[in-house]
Amino acid sequence: MTTSPPFDIVLFGGTGDLVMRKLLPALYQAHKAGLLHPLGRILALGRKDADRAAYLAQMEAQARPHVQADFDAAVWGTFAERILYCKLDAEQPADFDALAQALAGNGGRITVCYLATAPALFTGICAQLARVGLNHPGVRVVLEKPLGRDLASSNAINAEVGRHFAEDQLYRIDHYLGKESVQNLMAIRFGNTLFEPLWRREWVDNVQITIAEDLGVEGRGEFYDKTGALRDMVQSHLLQLLCMVAMEPPATLEANAIRDEKLKVLNALKPFSESDVATNSVRGQYRAGAIGGQPVVGYLDEARIAPGSRTETFTAIKAEIANWRWAGVPFFLRTGKRMPERLAEVVISFRKVPLALFPGPSMERASNRLVIQLQPDESIQLYFLAKEAGDGMRLQPTYLNLDFDATSQHRRADAYERLLLDVIRGNLGLFMRRDELEAAWHWVEPILAGWNNSTLPPKPYTAGTWGPAASSALLSRDGVAWHEEL
Template sequence: MHSTKTKQKAQPTIFVIFGGTGDLNSRKLAPAIYNLFLEKSLPADFAVIGTGRTKLSDEEFRKSLYEGINEFSRRGKTDKKDWEQFCGHIHYQIADLLKESSYAELKKNIEQLQAEWAQEAQVIYYLAVAPNFFPVIARNIAQHQLAENSDNSRIVIEKPFGHDLESARELNALLGELFEEKQIYRIDHYLGKETVQNIMAFRFANSMFEPLWNRNYIEHVQISVTERLGVGDRGGYYEGSGALRDMVQNHLLQLLCLVAMETPTNFGAEEIRNRKVDVLHAMRRFSAEEVRMNTVRGQYGQGWIEGKEVPGYRDETGVDPESNTETFAAVKFFIDNWRWQGIPFYVRTGKRLHQTASTITIQFKDVPHFIFPPETTETWQQNRLIISIQPEMSIRMQLQAKRPGLEMVLNTVDMVFDYKGTYTVEAPEAYETLLLDTMDGDQTLFMRADQVEAAWDLLMPILHAWESKRSLSFPNYSADSWGPEVAEALIARDGFHWFTLPVNNKK
């Protein structure tokens, strides 16, 4: 989260992408690096080394990335002249991640580039591979002294970081033995999104909000990340994961920490990460009975979306026909500290829901004394602050105002800060922000070891309860719905309902 955009950095940089032929590189990483190149945010001397088991020449690898960038870059199709300047920086190395010879060859390639540049480069090792490869790659990077200079080398680890608390601790312990914490970048792309970063600006750069940001004025908070898509071809992976691991443990808890954290004393990475960890430590751990009362799980059945029949989760490729894996999760969390005591934080996420959207809604308490006659307030609604992360990027404040006319009639109006309406500059993709931060050595938007473990520790009682007792109601919601009915009951018991923004959504 750089304080100033650095243009054309001096120090040469090498991106080593393990899993270079994979989907993540094609869809996200290569387009992000290309856009950073166009923004002149890369040094004059840089290289991208993609590794994979497929036999490809440099030219064939460049062609595959070219197709990915044309399809997935926010800028659309590449300019021929720009591409010709960029593609010469791309290299491919056939590599078997389990063989030591591959790492020896990688070292030789890195040294060769540095010799050409006559300067030591900073090297970013990006592990865009399945989690079971994380330990073997990390060990080999260390063993072959590919990251000896801790100031000039970084290792980027994609989620999922561990499968539970025990495996996360093991992975943290291994990485801690091999590297310094300042070299380890545990990436959560959600934190790179512009609106997410704006939560801190909104809270801590405006004196009007912070005095209200507590249990005295806020009634409850909702964090909702919903998807229209099903699991698609990720059924095999999802079977071992589920909504709680896939979304709540990282994305949703990260958003919750940003909303709930105490004011940091400065904008330093460690100070901000300390405040986020404080939130996770203050969150109430559930007993088995509390899991039953405060959580809901669901699994989608078949249904219709835009006139097309879609299969239920158990009929997806790679999924057990009697699967107990949840594709929907809703949890009512509490933060036991002075600021938030007693205020519920509701989070929900799910697949095959009615809308693809990510929103945070803060509902303020009602006015303490109602002075208006009942007939003036047919559409009365408490004040809300709605932060929309996708598909639109906006922050809206919902207030009561008088409707024009001779009579006193109140209705809800929106004060909206809309990115598209306010700025002509296109917002960067999350991966552009996060890769640039990695180059800058700025870990503000990345998770620290203790933060990952605290998040797992919080969720373990829920995971144990769900895994030890099969759900007899699965599938319990149809495609294109808002999830299981019991999710409505979870929030309705407290007199609230789930909020949705009217969004025209075709995803």
């Protein structure tokens, strides 16, 4: 068991939803597992003029319910001893002087500043941290997405933040990269001779990457209506997963070696022309329907959504990677709100056998698929055909299932827990470098422009379905179907 070095974690937005639902529960799990240094402190910042006791009461009410099932009241009590609270308004410079005093003489601890705030505050916070001397080499800054609305705004944020912090001090977080199954994707590819020779255009028919949510905008209408599915999910989560699937083997597991290979994938993505946007992308918007048997309203009837909004809540995209390994292999990216279930998965479909020896409809489909499921459960399944019991030689589909919960001998860390520990330990491998972010925006911007220039509204789909029919048609042109349709 490796514990972290001594640290101070400073949580900007310490009373907010992200801190309560994700960050504090993740830190509790690391504390419970003995992975946090005994001298590690957690300093929550908020605009309210509250004391530590009031903050701990809020943490008890709002963070504790999100702790995993193995809750231990005694451990929770010792975890709470790490917590401090400090009033800070990000727009009041004097409050940063008080923060610097609170962190003074911290005995050489690593200082992690986690900016769980609106991106509009990032540059001002970083400037004030630098003003009070909290940009020395022992300080690391975690930046949450979305980092800008487009390439220009993203570059502006990165340039301002980069004035005060070196690149190796910046941790642009994408929590999907912290998931166990994503880590296993690298292990499967680069640790086994079974898959690596097949991981190329000669043997892979298509790749599907899906992140589906059954939730709607959940009170975040004003934010979401200015963002949409493409900015919120494709530019970050989906493209990062695509990179993990398609990258070449890095020379080492050192952070920049991994990120160099991811960047090559992003730079090799075939750019979209205006006609490509029309033929290779689908945008949709949910209408009233039902989720889990309960009626839900349509997007335009959600709170704080502009009348007649054309913001997409669903998108499906056919992407292509113009390099020798993947040329000609379609990568289908899909994300949406108000889908039938919460699901995130990567599906690698291998080519059919060259000669159908066995009778039956099973041979008409792509028989071999590797399905990496990221949520709600983390597992890897290998689909193949085997003989059906009884007379004759008819085949039936079956699969091998690697269920991490059932097979692992060790506790599996939550994605945020793993990434927070990586920040404390100085491991940058699972965080986006600035040039990665720029390359992702370069590829996404023509799609945004094509949609903005189009007179067509998003295609409607009923809440509780897998999106508009055009999503299935996008794949059918290549003789492919979404995984759930097979």
